[in-house]
Amino acid sequence: MNNIQIFDIELKNYRQYRGIEEIDLATTPDKHINVIEGQNGSGKSNLLNAITLCFYDKEPHIDNQDNQGLGADPLVNLKELRQIDVGEAVRGYIEITLGKQEPQYVFTRKFRTAKVDEDEYSSVTDDLQLRQRFGPDWQNVDNPNIRLREILPTHVHQYFLFDGEQLDQFFEEGYTERVQDAVLDVSHIQLLERAVDHLKSVQKDLEKEASDVEGTPQDLHDEYEEAQETLEELEEEEKILEGNISDANEEIEGIDEELSDSTNPDVREKQQRRRYLNERLEDRKEELQNAREDAAVALARAGPVAYNKDALEFTLDRFREWETSGQEPPDIPEWWLEQLLEKGRCICGTDIETEQEKRRHLEEFKQTVAETATQSANGKRKVERALERADDMVDVAKERKGRVEDIRDDIDEINEELREISAELESKNIPDDVDVADLEKQRKRIDARIKDMREELGQLRGKIEQQSEEVEERRNKWKREVEKEKKHDQLLRKIRFVENARGKVESIETKILEQVRDETETSLEQYFNDLIWKDEHYDIELTEDYEVRVYGPSGEKKLGSLSAGERQVLALSFMSGLSKISGFSAPVVIDTPLGRISSKPKRRIAQNVPNYLENSQVTFLMTDEEYTSEVKAFLQNDVAHEYHLEYTDEVTKVTTE
Amino acid sequence: MKDSEVHSLILDQTDEIEEDDYRSFIREILKHERTKLDQDRPKYAEKYRSLIDSYATNESLGDYADE
Numbered sequence: 001m002n003n004i005q006i007f008d009i010e011l012k013n014y015r016q017y018r019g020i021e022e023i024d025l026a027t028t029p030d031k032h033i034n035v036i037e038g039q040n041g042s043g044k045s046n047l048l049n050a051i052t053l054c055f056y057d058k059e060p061h062i063d064n065q066d067n068q069g070l071g072a073d074p075l076v077n078l079k080e081l082r083q084i085d086v087g088e089a090v091r092g093y094i095e096i097t098l099g100k101q102e103p104q105y106v107f108t109r110k111f112r113t114a115k116v117d118e119d120e121y122s123s124v125t126d127d128l129q130l131r132q133r134f135g136p137d138w139q140n141v142d143n144p145n146i147r148l149r150e151i152l153p154t155h156v157h158q159y160f161l162f163d164g165e166q167l168d169q170f171f172e173e174g175y176t177e178r179v180q181d182a183v184l185d186v187s188h189i190q191l192l193e194r195a196v197d198h199l200k201s202v203q204k205d206l207e208k209e210a211s212d213v214e215g216t217p218q219d220l221h222d223e224y225e226e227a228q229e230t231l232e233e234l235e236e237e238e239k240i241l242e243g244n245i246s247d248a249n250e251e252i253e254g255i256d257e258e259l260s261d262s263t264n265p266d267v268r269e270k271q272q273r274r275r276y277l278n279e280r281l282e283d284r285k286e287e288l289q290n291a292r293e294d295a296a297v298a299l300a301r302a303g304p305v306a307y308n309k310d311a312l313e314f315t316l317d318r319f320r321e322w323e324t325s326g327q328e329p330p331d332i333p334e335w336w337l338e339q340l341l342e343k344g345r346c347i348c349g350t351d352i353e354t355e356q357e358k359r360r361h362l363e364e365f366k367q368t369v370a371e372t373a374t375q376s377a378n379g380k381r382k383v384e385r386a387l388e389r390a391d392d393m394v395d396v397a398k399e400r401k402g403r404v405e406d407i408r409d410d411i412d413e414i415n416e417e418l419r420e421i422s423a424e425l426e427s428k429n430i431p432d433d434v435d436v437a438d439l440e441k442q443r444k445r446i447d448a449r450i451k452d453m454r455e456e457l458g459q460l461r462g463k464i465e466q467q468s469e470e471v472e473e474r475r476n477k478w479k480r481e482v483e484k485e486k487k488h489d490q491l492l493r494k495i496r497f498v499e500n501a502r503g504k505v506e507s508i509e510t511k512i513l514e515q516v517r518d519e520t521e522t523s524l525e526q527y528f529n530d531l532i533w534k535d536e537h538y539d540i541e542l543t544e545d546y547e548v549r550v551y552g553p554s555g556e557k558k559l560g561s562l563s564a565g566e567r568q569v570l571a572l573s574f575m576s577g578l579s580k581i582s583g584f585s586a587p588v589v590i591d592t593p594l595g596r597i598s599s600k601p602k603r604r605i606a607q608n609v610p611n612y613l614e615n616s617q618v619t620f621l622m623t624d625e626e627y628t629s630e631v632k633a634f635l636q637n638d639v640a641h642e643y644h645l646e647y648t649d650e651v652t653k654v655t656t657e
Numbered sequence: 658m659k660d661s662e663v664h665s666l667i668l669d670q671t672d673e674i675e676e677d678d679y680r681s682f683i684r685e686i687l688k689h690e691r692t693k694l695d696q697d698r699p700k701y702a703e704k705y706r707s708l709i710d711s712y713a714t715n716e717s718l719g720d721y722a723d724e
Contacts, residue, residue: 186664187664187666187667188663188664188666188667188691188694190694191663191664191667191687191690191691191694192667192687194690194693194694194699194701195683195686195687195690198686198690198701198702198705199686199705201701201702202701202702202705202706202709205702206709493713494709494710494713497678497682497709497712497713498709498713500679501679501682501683501686504674504679504683505683505686508667508670508671508683511670512666512667512670515666515670516666581666583664583665583666
């Protein structure tokens with residue numbers, strides 16, 4: 001037996017147990033049963049309650065002999081309480097030692113009952129405490145409930161610690177729901193149901209998100225491509241135009257060379273002059289561009305100060321007025337405040353050496369005065385400087401504007417001279433020479449065409465710039481949509497994943513339900529046949545609707561037709577089956593296991609009990625009517641400990657029999 | 658078995674899932690649900706979303722689609 005067992009229970013002043021009672025329950029694989037026998041009312045159910053009170057702070061097992069019910073009695077032994085005065089209290093505890101091969105955990109729950117008035121008591125329980133063995137040492141464990149949950153959690157304890165007599169009610173009217181709840185409870189089906197619900201809910205959220213980010217990247221890509229094509233067409237036009245301009249310039253170059261070859265010195269001189277002027281014109285145009293930029297910068301600098309000159313002058317006048325009237329800087333000099341602080345006395349007579357709060361105020365005031373004076377001086381200086389610089393800046397802007405005009409005048413003059421040269425050459429008629437007039441006419445025509453083409457090129461480049469911006473904008477729009485589409489795809493992928501995962505969890509749920517029902521059915525049948533006093537074998541079926549059907553040699557036996565004893569055996573078997581399926585290897589404690597079984601079957605059950613839960617420690621709390629000499633004889637080889645509860649004069653003593 | 662653990666019956670069934678991503682994902686959500694089993698309305702959305710982000714990869718869906 002490698003399951004957890006109870007080694008020892010120690011009670012102090014718990015209900016009818018007065019003083020300290022220690023019950024050794026350690027079992028071995030050969031002797032895995034304990035019997036604690038006592039009359040009704042001797043405290044058997046309260047032993048079960050002592051275990052649940054210690055572990056879970058609950059006492060669910062009502063003693064049928066106690067008409068007042070548990071709530072009416074204090075936790076501490078009444079005899080002890082009668083010996084104290086009103087206002088005093090008595091303490092008690094329950095200590096349970098658990099382990100596998102040897103004691104490993106000692107769980108303790110202390111309690112206290114105070115006497116509020118004669119026959120009126122108030123009980124409180126402390127938190128659960130745990131000492132655990134680590135090697136040779138025992139140490140206190142901070143969170144005993146976590147350790148307890150690993151041994152016997154509260155939600156399954158009812159399948160290990162239960163009242164056999166009350167089990168008879170388990171298979172009464174409406175039992176299928178109880179069976180189903182119990183089966184689902186031990187198998188954690190709720191876990192799977194929640195997972196399915198939560199996956200559904202997450203899937204719904206993802207679907208909503210996906211519909212919010214559904215993009216149309218193809219449409220936008222078409223629009224982007226369309227804009228890109230238009231841009232390429234414009235750039236192609238630009239290239240052609242640039243080529244045409246270049247060709248035209250070459251034509252002019254050719255004409256200029258012919259004119260340079262003229263036999264007429266005047267023509268050659270004019271041609272040379274024109275070449276010089278054209279070069280100069282190019283330089284001047286570049287200078288004009290730079291000069292315009294410089295002028296724009298200077299104007300931008302001078303503008304704000306120039307436009308606000310009146311306001312700045314007004315501000316400066318106010319500063320000066322405040323200075324004259326003593327308002328600024330403050331007329332309390334900083335050095336004077338410094339002197340007050342050094343002397344340690346204010347002008348109002350306060351001793352600021354002892355009045356620290358007032359000294360602090362004075363120091364803060366000195367600081368404010370210093371800062372205000374500094375800010376005032378700085379402000380005034382800045383306004384003065386701005387006004388001084390305003391004139392200089394305006395002068396610079398004017399000077400640069402003048403330079404722009406000068407260059408423009410120069411360009412006009414150059415152009416004028418070029419026109420004059422052209423006109424003169426056009427009128428030349430020199431025999432035995434190149435046709436100067438015709439060449440010049442051609443040149444003039446080509447030059448006009450170049451000018452037109454340059455204008456057209458300028459407009460075209462403007463369009464290209466606009467179109468480039470349009471292309472960029474459409475491209476960004478398309479890229480944003482692609483990102484949306486990517487997100488949409490990712491969401492679709494996640495939705496499919498969640499949907500598939502949900503299908504798998506649902507499939508697990510179906511299989512588990514089937515498996516747990518099968519295992520419960522198998523355990524139920526095995527334990528029932530182990531315990532039942534009949535020689536024949538019984539088949540037991542647990543239907544899909546959690547209905548329990550018992551089949552004997554003569555066919556199905558309706559549950560209603562089973563004797564109370566048979567029903568109790570069925571319930572015992574069911575609880576044992578559930579304890580097995582729960583997956584926990586805790587000790588089993590059953591109060592009045594054979595309470596409803598008449599004497600002959602009782603004997604037969606007793607014969608079979610040693611095989612029952614043979615891998616677990618089983619402690620039976622039996623009445624003297626259950627634990628007859630025949631029952632005792634059948635169990636004796638498997639019983640590790642046997643105790644008798646002797647109830648006399650309101651106190652139970654635990655004795656070995 | 659510890660009470661904090663998912664029941665071995667459920668884990669055994671989960672282990673039979675062939676695709677690694679689905680198996681690990683389902684184990685993780687069940688582990689999460691186990692820690693919240695005592696609560697009436699446990700929070701789950703953030704944990705689920707983070708697990709989906711970790712496990713919903715192309716590979717797992719590719720494998721699933723090939724089935």
